[in-house]
Amino acid sequence: MSDAIGTMPNPANAIEPPLLEVEDLQTSFIVGEGQDVRAVDGVSFVVKAGETLAIVGESGSGKSVTSLSIMRLLPKKIGRISRGRVRLRGEDLVTLSEQEMRAVRGNDIGMIFQEPMTSLNPVHTIGTQIAEVVIQHEKLGKKQAHQRAIEMLELVGIPEPVRRANQYPHEMSGGMRQRAMIAMALSCEPSVLIADEPTTALDVTIQAQILDLMRNLQAKMGMAIVFITHDLGVVAEMADRVVVMYAGQVVETGTVAEIFTKPLMPYTSGLMQSIPRMGQSDVKSRLQTIPGYVPLLTKLPGGCRFRTRCAFAEERCAKAEPPLEVLDSGRSVRCVRWRELDLKTKATA
Amino acid sequence: MTETSFPSRPAPNDALLDVRHLKKYFPIRGGVLSRVVTNVKAVDDVSFSIRRGEVVGLVGESGSGKTTVGRTILRLGEPTSGSIDFDGADIGKLSKSAMRRYRKRMQIVFQDPYASLNPREKIRTVLGHALAVHNIGTSADREDRIVAMLEQVGLSGDYLDRFPHEFSGGQRQRIGIARALAVEPDFIVADEPVSALDVSIQAQVVNLLEDLKDKFSLTMLFIAHDLAVVEHICDRVIVMYLGRIMEIAPTRTLYRNPNHPYTKALLSAVPSPDITARKDRIILKGDIPSPINPPSGCVFRTRCPIAIADCAKIVPVPVEVSPGHFSACIRTAPQPAYGQIAAQEMP
Numbered sequence: 169m170s171d172a173i174g175t176m177p178n179p180a181n182a183i184e185p186p187l188l189e190v191e192d193l194q195t196s197f198i199v200g201e202g203q204d205v206r207a208v209d210g211v212s213f214v215v216k217a218g219e220t221l222a223i224v225g226e227s228g229s230g231k232s233v234t235s236l237s238i239m240r241l242l243p244k245k246i247g248r249i250s251r252g253r254v255r256l257r258g259e260d261l262v263t264l265s266e267q268e269m270r271a272v273r274g275n276d277i278g279m280i281f282q283e284p285m286t287s288l289n290p291v292h293t294i295g296t297q298i299a300e301v302v303i304q305h306e307k308l309g310k311k312q313a314h315q316r317a318i319e320m321l322e323l324v325g326i327p328e329p330v331r332r333a334n335q336y337p338h339e340m341s342g343g344m345r346q347r348a349m350i351a352m353a354l355s356c357e358p359s360v361l362i363a364d365e366p367t368t369a370l371d372v373t374i375q376a377q378i379l380d381l382m383r384n385l386q387a388k389m390g391m392a393i394v395f396i397t398h399d400l401g402v403v404a405e406m407a408d409r410v411v412v413m414y415a416g417q418v419v420e421t422g423t424v425a426e427i428f429t430k431p432l433m434p435y436t437s438g439l440m441q442s443i444p445r446m447g448q449s450d451v452k453s454r455l456q457t458i459p460g461y462v463p464l465l466t467k468l469p470g471g472c473r474f475r476t477r478c479a480f481a482e483e484r485c486a487k488a489e490p491p492l493e494v495l496d497s498g499r500s501v502r503c504v505r506w507r508e509l510d511l512k513t514k515a516t517a
Numbered sequence: 518m519t520e521t522s523f524p525s526r527p528a529p530n531d532a533l534l535d536v537r538h539l540k541k542y543f544p545i546r547g548g549v550l551s552r553v554v555t556n557v558k559a560v561d562d563v564s565f566s567i568r569r570g571e572v573v574g575l576v577g578e579s580g581s582g583k584t585t586v587g588r589t590i591l592r593l594g595e596p597t598s599g600s601i602d603f604d605g606a607d608i609g610k611l612s613k614s615a616m617r618r619y620r621k622r623m624q625i626v627f628q629d630p631y632a633s634l635n636p637r638e639k640i641r642t643v644l645g646h647a648l649a650v651h652n653i654g655t656s657a658d659r660e661d662r663i664v665a666m667l668e669q670v671g672l673s674g675d676y677l678d679r680f681p682h683e684f685s686g687g688q689r690q691r692i693g694i695a696r697a698l699a700v701e702p703d704f705i706v707a708d709e710p711v712s713a714l715d716v717s718i719q720a721q722v723v724n725l726l727e728d729l730k731d732k733f734s735l736t737m738l739f740i741a742h743d744l745a746v747v748e749h750i751c752d753r754v755i756v757m758y759l760g761r762i763m764e765i766a767p768t769r770t771l772y773r774n775p776n777h778p779y780t781k782a783l784l785s786a787v788p789s790p791d792i793t794a795r796k797d798r799i800i801l802k803g804d805i806p807s808p809i810n811p812p813s814g815c816v817f818r819t820r821c822p823i824a825i826a827d828c829a830k831i832v833p834v835p836v837e838v839s840p841g842h843f844s845a846c847i848r849t850a851p852q853p854a855y856g857q858i859a860a861q862e863m864p
Binding site: 226227341342343344371372373374375376377379380398399400401402403404405424425428429438439440442443444445446447448454455456457458459461462477 | 578579685686687688715716717718719720721723724727742743744745746748749772773782783784785786787788789790791792793798800801802804805820
């Protein structure tokens with residue numbers, strides 16, 4: 169099995185299909201009369217068993233829509249998968265019926281969101297909600313399911329799990345609710361956990377707890393994690409491999425070491441340079457910036473979508489949209505100039 | 518009590534803002550008579566000062582009281598007790614009309630550029646209001662001023678007749694900054710001004726704030742939870758936890774050599790984008806306690822890795838551990854008259 173992400177599967181080499189494979193995914197939203205925007209436009213990547221893949225991007229990059237597409241949780245009527253495949257162990261999820269998909273959610277793929285308060289049901293106790301998930305997917309009685317809920321709460325480090333199981337979401341702190349969300353998502357031992365900005369709403373000391381918990385649970389349970397975030401610090405801490413998205417497309421992929429030490433796409437290096445780093449207070453340098461704004465999906469520039477903000481853009485960047493080029497090492501980059509550029513990661517004077 | 522227990526008190530005419538023993542309690546009422554049952558001690562005996570031209574960072578997690586400090590010193594909420602000296606006058610006790618004069622000199626930039634601009638008003642009106650309220654310029658030359666201000670924050674004067682929804686988050690934050698600076702203030706409270714912005718936009722706004730600070734010789738209280746941004750922009754940093762100041766130090770000292778166990782944990786919790794420098798993390802247990810019922814003694818002791826029995830009894834006062842570096846911890850910053858002084862009794 170090659171290490172490549174973004175490549176087509178090669179049946180000759182494939183001993184078994186990858187755990188999760190997103191191939192040429194395109195998700196469209198209706199924005200006005202007869203007008204569609206492609207929030208996700210031809211995204212491909214592979215998630216291997218037990219690994220953590222980070223999808224990083226700014227707002228409007230399509231990272232969250234990608235995860236909602238995998239889960240088939242797009243808002244009905246306005247959002248739809250217009251092209252592509254999402255395969256779980258070779259089985260295409262895009263063509264499943266809603267009922268079949270329901271068996272996949274929670275059971276094979278669990279998901280946690282940024283704001284646990286809006287994704288937990290306020291009128292049911294935490295224990296009931298977790299038990300409900302368990303009953304949906306496994307042949308367990310109410311009592312056994314409740315017992316499983318308590319075990320899960322204990323597993324995610326919630327003190328006094330028996331008492332906490334009888335509490336409502338509003339009785340818990342933000343960090344505690346995120347733990348409960350994780351307990352629920354992992355209650356059927358899914359092989360993939362999709363975590364969409366799971367710590368963005370949390371304080372930094374609580375974030376450290378949750379990241380630590382996710383790492384420990386992954387070591388214990390062996391699930392793959394798709395970690396969606398805009399925080400490069402979190403990516404560096406958590407990810408094995410990274411997918412960088414911009415304006416609905418994958419613009420670069422690689423291992424965390426490759427991306428952080430030798431980015432190939434100007435957008436990636438621009439992001440790296442624009443984040444202030446701790447421990448630099450004696451070097452009072454200005455932050456490097458990426459000029460301009462993320463383009464609206466309805467007003468994308470022709471050619472490379474990043475070119476209007478790119479310091480290295482040339483005439484040819486406007487001519488055609490650069491393809492996502494897959495390198496021998498397995499990483500990939502969407503930039504016609506990557507071979508000639510020597511990009512930096514830090515804003516050193 | 519000696520002066521040394523006052524955090525970083527500069528010479529009087531050097532300080533633009535001097536806050537002493539500031540308390541802000543929010544009453545919680547209950548029962549049929551709506552009597553005050555208890556208080557949320559959002560800010561509990563906070564003292565600090567800001568020199569002219571200085572940028573002071575105020576960091577802390579949710580519930581630390583950092584936003585309440587910012588709002589109270591601007592008199593956007595009445596202080597429960599304590600003094601707020603602004604340029605030599607105690608504005609904490611001024612009447613609303615007397616306060617007006619000072620409002621022009623003290624402005625705020627809010628976190629959420631979506632919520633802080635009236636969606637029905639064009640940019641011309643948003644900025645025009647700020648000038649009209651403070652009787653700045655004649656209505657004729659206000660437009661010139663507004664255009665000049667927009668250009669200062671990197672926006673085109675052509676945007677005058679646009680509505681807020683026509684702008685991106687970063688552009689809106691620039692408008693919020695333009696509004697604050699339009700009245701030519703001396704002092705700005707920037708309350709999480711870049712937290713809602715995307716990474717690539719955040720750097721633009723941080724640079725803009727630095728430029729404007731130099732250009733208009735502003736003094737700034739920069740409230741944020743992002744410790745890397747604070748390190749980048751601030752001269753000194755105040756660390757708060759549950760309504761109290763844990764540590765104050767010059768930026769470099771605080772990041773290189775933190776004294777307080779909370780500061781150490783906070784700094785170590787920040788995920789680092791530097792993959793070569795993985796560090797040992799101090800992971801604090803549990804949650805931030807409720808400010809309705811804070812722990813006795815040191816408010817941090819319930820999560821502190823080095824707490825001892827005395828921590829429950831003694832309210833630590835800020836002690837100067839190196840020049841300009843104050844820490845309120847009985848373990849790491851030995852108290853002047855150990856065990857006898859409660860912070861509330863300070864003069």
